[in-house]
Amino acid sequence: MAGTDIKRNLPNDEYSAAVNANNPSATNPFATIADAGSIYATDGTIATTRVATIQNGLTWSGSTILRSTNNMNVKEVIQESDLGTTLAANTVYLIRGKVTVSQPISVINEGSIILGTNRETDNLEYTGATGNLFNVSDVNFTISHLKLSSTTTGTGILRADNITAGQPNTGRLKVLNIDNCQFRNCYDVMDISGFDLVDINQCLFIYVEATNYGLRFEDTSKLQITSCELIRWFDESTIAAPSGFATVSMIELQDNNLASFGAININGCIIHPQQNQNGIDIGTGSTTAFGTISSNAFVNGNLLGDVFLPVASGLPDYSSTATIGYDIFANQGILNSTSGTVTTVTANILATAGGAAKIVAIDTGLAIQQAGVRFTVDANTGRNTYIGTKQVYVSIHCNFDFIKQGKGTDDYRFSIAKNGTSLTGSVLALPDLDDITGVATLVYGTLLNTNDYIELWVSSQGGDAMLVTNYTMLIRE
Numbered sequence: 001m002a003g004t005d006i007k008r009n010l011p012n013d014e015y016s017a018a019v020n021a022n023n024p025s026a027t028n029p030f031a032t033i034a035d036a037g038s039i040y041a042t043d044g045t046i047a048t049t050r051v052a053t054i055q056n057g058l059t060w061s062g063s064t065i066l067r068s069t070n071n072m073n074v075k076e077v078i079q080e081s082d083l084g085t086t087l088a089a090n091t092v093y094l095i096r097g098k099v100t101v102s103q104p105i106s107v108i109n110e111g112s113i114i115l116g117t118n119r120e121t122d123n124l125e126y127t128g129a130t131g132n133l134f135n136v137s138d139v140n141f142t143i144s145h146l147k148l149s150s151t152t153t154g155t156g157i158l159r160a161d162n163i164t165a166g167q168p169n170t171g172r173l174k175v176l177n178i179d180n181c182q183f184r185n186c187y188d189v190m191d192i193s194g195f196d197l198v199d200i201n202q203c204l205f206i207y208v209e210a211t212n213y214g215l216r217f218e219d220t221s222k223l224q225i226t227s228c229e230l231i232r233w234f235d236e237s238t239i240a241a242p243s244g245f246a247t248v249s250m251i252e253l254q255d256n257n258l259a260s261f262g263a264i265n266i267n268g269c270i271i272h273p274q275q276n277q278n279g280i281d282i283g284t285g286s287t288t289a290f291g292t293i294s295s296n297a298f299v300n301g302n303l304l305g306d307v308f309l310p311v312a313s314g315l316p317d318y319s320s321t322a323t324i325g326y327d328i329f330a331n332q333g334i335l336n337s338t339s340g341t342v343t344t345v346t347a348n349i350l351a352t353a354g355g356a357a358k359i360v361a362i363d364t365g366l367a368i369q370q371a372g373v374r375f376t377v378d379a380n381t382g383r384n385t386y387i388g389t390k391q392v393y394v395s396i397h398c399n400f401d402f403i404k405q406g407k408g409t410d411d412y413r414f415s416i417a418k419n420g421t422s423l424t425g426s427v428l429a430l431p432d433l434d435d436i437t438g439v440a441t442l443v444y445g446t447l448l449n450t451n452d453y454i455e456l457w458v459s460s461q462g463g464d465a466m467l468v469t470n471y472t473m474l475i476r477e
Helices: 012-022
Strands: 066-069 072-077 091-095 098-101 105-107 112-115 123-126 132-137 141-144 147-150 156-162 175-179 182-186 188-194 197-201 204-208 215-218 222-226 229-231 249-253 261-267 278-282 288-294 326-329 340-345 368-373 375-377 384-386 392-404 412-418 428-430 437-448 453-460 466-476
Touching: 123 132, 132 141, 147 156, 182 188, 249 261, 340 375, 368 375, 392 412, 392 453, 412 437, 428 437, 437 453, 453 466
Parallel strands: 072 091, 091 112, 098 123, 105 132, 112 141, 123 147, 132 156, 141 175, 147 182, 156 188, 175 197, 182 204, 188 215, 197 222, 204 229, 215 249, 222 261, 249 278, 261 288, 288 326
Antiparallel strands: 066 072, 340 368, 340 466, 375 384, 384 453, 392 437, 392 466, 412 428, 412 453
């Protein structure tokens, strides 16, 4: 007590006597408390402007601390009742050790935060028969430095939604932040709908036995998953001979419902699906404006599913509307999303008329795309159209066989054309062409935007036609 050094273990009568003995004229610092002499035996409140000084430390045993400061409450949690069934507003809950929770917890008040100090020892374990540990609706929410687990098949750790049709950004205005947590020995993990930002950082998802969903997202405006590990999705007790495998996709981006994905970043993670699990599963009915998946390690050991979906012809499909907005580079275990096409024409018998420059004529259906990412090819004209969403510089290589029609000495010019205009730097001039057959190659580069197209063109200074019998065009980012 300020200005007073009185031992806390004095009986009530000795305490009062000591106060008077030390300073007979002093006012009892707890004078506003009923029966102030029994402050250590019964409940009481130290009044405003009073100060209590604790010397030589203070120990709590079997109880918790509740502190209110700067409009925030800080509450220690050592048992389920400290949490309640609805988290309070503007309250930080400090999880101490392992706490079992038998009923779902609603998060509907702004400013609720769940914190631990060690994700190995501070643990919320959900033992409910159904539902989810946390049900979050239209508020900001943070979980940090904590282990989260569950004991019942079909239950989940987190269900959260923040989306409303007809509102700015479709009502997606809140942030869900999960940092340095361990999701371990659980079943379904998280099912998220909407939110302006979902930020998952440095989390471990291990020994998961999910049967409905892993990390599942729908209509999220921005999603960031960074430096996380998704490994060993099976029953930990069977590690010598694993069984009880999860049967879901580890990261699932669902088809659009009320909105689309704005920006997706998945970086620096280790993702190891096994058995019938999938790694990243991008719904074919979803769209993403800006997506980046980079610097991850995709491990495919003991895998019957896929590390990446969707696929086409056994390879990641980067040309679908669901994936067209993604940059996927520098990952182990999956191909880069490099744009390009290989187009061939074989045994063409349709000649191109002489005169002004124009696309090389081919027979109907003769142009074949042998391989392509984010390019389409018109089988009847040989036009190669870029369908990606970002600007790309491409190199173009075209090798072709030709047969001059007629016996004159017309000058011919072959070129690469972009959007109906011959690219000047690509022109190959063949003056006074006496030979009637030949082989030539064009090499050039240009910048492409969405829906730009590339063609092989030819022109002659006279009236003789030109037949290009075969050609191969390679366009590559």
